[in-house]
Amino acid sequence: MTFSAKLSAAVRAKKTPVLVGIDPRFKSIPECLKTGVSEYDLKGVANVYRTFSFRILDVIAPHVACVKPQLAFFEAVGPYGMLALADVIEYARKLGLVVILDGKRNDIGSTAEGYAAAYLGESSAWKGDALTVSPYLGEDSVLPFVNVAQQNDAGIFVLVKTSNPGGGMLQDLVADGRTIFQHTADWVEKTAAEFAREKGEKYGAVGAVVGATYPEQLAELRKRMPHAWLLVPGFGAQGGTVQDVAHAFDEDGLGAIINNSRGIIFAHARKDYAGKFADSDWEKAVETAVLEMKAQFADFIR
Amino acid sequence: MTFSAKLSAAVRAKKTPVLVGIDPRFKSIPECLKTGVSEYDLKGVANVYRTFSFRILDVIAPHVACVKPQLAFFEAVGPYGMLALADVIEYARKLGLVVILDGKRNDIGSTAEGYAAAYLGESSAWKGDALTVSPYLGEDSVLPFVNVAQQNDAGIFVLVKTSNPGGGMLQDLVADGRTIFQHTADWVEKTAAEFAREKGEKYGAVGAVVGATYPEQLAELRKRMPHAWLLVPGFGAQGGTVQDVAHAFDEDGLGAIINNSRGIIFAHARKDYAGKFADSDWEKAVETAVLEMKAQFADFIR
Numbered sequence: 001m002t003f004s005a006k007l008s009a010a011v012r013a014k015k016t017p018v019l020v021g022i023d024p025r026f027k028s029i030p031e032c033l034k035t036g037v038s039e040y041d042l043k044g045v046a047n048v049y050r051t052f053s054f055r056i057l058d059v060i061a062p063h064v065a066c067v068k069p070q071l072a073f074f075e076a077v078g079p080y081g082m083l084a085l086a087d088v089i090e091y092a093r094k095l096g097l098v099v100i101l102d103g104k105r106n107d108i109g110s111t112a113e114g115y116a117a118a119y120l121g122e123s124s125a126w127k128g129d130a131l132t133v134s135p136y137l138g139e140d141s142v143l144p145f146v147n148v149a150q151q152n153d154a155g156i157f158v159l160v161k162t163s164n165p166g167g168g169m170l171q172d173l174v175a176d177g178r179t180i181f182q183h184t185a186d187w188v189e190k191t192a193a194e195f196a197r198e199k200g201e202k203y204g205a206v207g208a209v210v211g212a213t214y215p216e217q218l219a220e221l222r223k224r225m226p227h228a229w230l231l232v233p234g235f236g237a238q239g240g241t242v243q244d245v246a247h248a249f250d251e252d253g254l255g256a257i258i259n260n261s262r263g264i265i266f267a268h269a270r271k272d273y274a275g276k277f278a279d280s281d282w283e284k285a286v287e288t289a290v291l292e293m294k295a296q297f298a299d300f301i302r
Numbered sequence: 303m304t305f306s307a308k309l310s311a312a313v314r315a316k317k318t319p320v321l322v323g324i325d326p327r328f329k330s331i332p333e334c335l336k337t338g339v340s341e342y343d344l345k346g347v348a349n350v351y352r353t354f355s356f357r358i359l360d361v362i363a364p365h366v367a368c369v370k371p372q373l374a375f376f377e378a379v380g381p382y383g384m385l386a387l388a389d390v391i392e393y394a395r396k397l398g399l400v401v402i403l404d405g406k407r408n409d410i411g412s413t414a415e416g417y418a419a420a421y422l423g424e425s426s427a428w429k430g431d432a433l434t435v436s437p438y439l440g441e442d443s444v445l446p447f448v449n450v451a452q453q454n455d456a457g458i459f460v461l462v463k464t465s466n467p468g469g470g471m472l473q474d475l476v477a478d479g480r481t482i483f484q485h486t487a488d489w490v491e492k493t494a495a496e497f498a499r500e501k502g503e504k505y506g507a508v509g510a511v512v513g514a515t516y517p518e519q520l521a522e523l524r525k526r527m528p529h530a531w532l533l534v535p536g537f538g539a540q541g542g543t544v545q546d547v548a549h550a551f552d553e554d555g556l557g558a559i560i561n562n563s564r565g566i567i568f569a570h571a572r573k574d575y576a577g578k579f580a581d582s583d584w585e586k587a588v589e590t591a592v593l594e595m596k597a598q599f600a601d602f603i604r
Binding site: 023025040042070072073075076077078079080081082083086102104105106107108109110111112114115117118119121123124125126134135136137138139140141159162163164165166167168169170171173174175176180183184187 | 325327342344372374375377378379380381382383384385388404406407408409410411412413414416417419420421423425426427428436437438439440441442443461464465466467468469470471472473475476477478482485486489
């Protein structure tokens with residue numbers, strides 16, 4: 001089954017576009033999971049990340065279709081972190097979740113193939129369903145990812161319009177009457193449409209990252225890339241609301257997944273939950289947050 | 303000592319701008335190192351990468367100032383590859399080499415800090431002297447790398463004009479009278495100049511990646527970024543020549559390091575060396591190639 005078919009089926013089955021970002025940060029993890037572990041003990045921290053991630057996956061797997069582990073936080077604790085990441089990916093897939101690896105990788109030619117093999121390939125140690133990819137190096141740097149993804153029923157999400165305030169430095173510049181992010185979007189659409197046509201599906205294996213924090217551009221980019229799944233970061237802690245992302249979806253309520261990381265995995269520390277959950281009740285906080293977010297999108301999937 | 307002072311001293315000491323790229327690819331590694339190891343045995347492959355890299359480092363350390371391990375190839379063999387990478391970095395630094403990690407990482411805010419901590423931070427498991435960084439996400443995605451680098455006497459090299467044929471897709475677009483790569487270059491120069499002034503040094507902690515395959519742009523970018531070290535890929539196997547990179551240097555022959563990966567580490571298989579080196583003589587081929595490249599730049603450092 002192609003990646004887009006897999007993602008559509010999973011989103012329909014769970015009836016929600018909610019994507020949970022797995023971004024372990026030592027300082028934000030509930031105290032009860034860190035007893036006796038120093039932040040300088042990388043092996044200890046990696047074990048905490050594994051436990052924390054597994055327990056989050058147990059809580060959210062019945063409710064959502066997909067998760068997005070952020071590679072940077074696992075890499076930050078070194079090789080032990082990368083071993084924990086492999087376990088987290090494997091466990092998430094075992095629970096039936098679609099796993100999107102947020103690595104924002106990019107390089108040229110055979111080096112790009114190396115990254116694609118690492119995260120999407122047949123004998124990959126961190127076998128994910130999809131990987132985020134940066135486009136600065138151009139077409140011949142992204143195509144090796146596309147090829148490996150298509151051959152392995154996996155997907156990629158190319159950074160188009162990111163959610164951060166400074167993203168416009170290059171992305172918003174206008175060349176030949178189009179912004180840089182529109183240039184990137186047009187390349188994504190062309191590539192996604194080709195594979196979608198070939199497979200007789202609505203969406204291709206190449207999607208786009210478009211931030212919830214730029215709702216007008218998000219609506220425009222939905223129309224501009226009818227064959228691309230959108231991965232939408234910036235919801236919740238970064239300020240994006242349901243109204244902001246309402247135009248990210250197609251007429252069936254598909255075509256977009258809305259990421260929330262901190263607002264769900266560190267829900268025990270949310271200001272709007274103050275006094276509601278004890279540290280040891282952090283899993284209840286996670287479940288409450290995921291169900292609340294799910295409720296906000298309750299009538300989206302048709 | 304700042305990164306740029308460290309790099310200047312190392313280049314002067316070895317009297318060469320040659321940078322050796324450590325890009326292990328299983329298929330290209332000498333047969334005598336792979337006996338009994340299958341390409342699907344990731345632990346076995348990682349061990350081959352460690353041995354191969356260590357022996358290259360032994361050969362080249364007396365001759366060159368710096369090396370550039372390519373993270374993608376180590377990641378491609380999973381967590382064991384990342385353990386091998388840690389060992390290779392540690393060994394290279396023990397041999398007195400400046401270690402530039404080619405990871406082309408990028409993300410926003412605290413996630414960028416995660417990557418910076420992973421590769422340049424105080425308690426980093428893969429402690430390098432510098433890291434390559436992609437600029438697509440804009441200023442607030444690169445600054446966390448800059449800050450961590452500056453605080454740890456490390457450096458970063460931002461992708462400006464890459465060596466691949468397709469790099470122009472976004473990089474060559476013209477907005478407000480400047481190409482995208484010039485916009486990136488101007489940001490690099492501003493950031494590098496500020497730190498250089500503060501430290502009373504010629505170069506800052508932020509350098510730029512500019513391909514040898516675009517000699518005119520390389521000459522222009524040297525002038526445009528007087529405070530940035532240039533990391534120049536594309537020499538040798540990708541087609542760049544000594545003439546192509548001649549204008550990358552300042553008046554002291556400093557300010558640029560010229561990368562060669564395949565042409566040195568897989569020299570035993572070079573067409574122009576056909577019949578010259580037995581598989582088991584691969585280290586002689588590596589030494590011959592590095593000395594030949596060094597000779598081409600013999601009178602550059604003043």
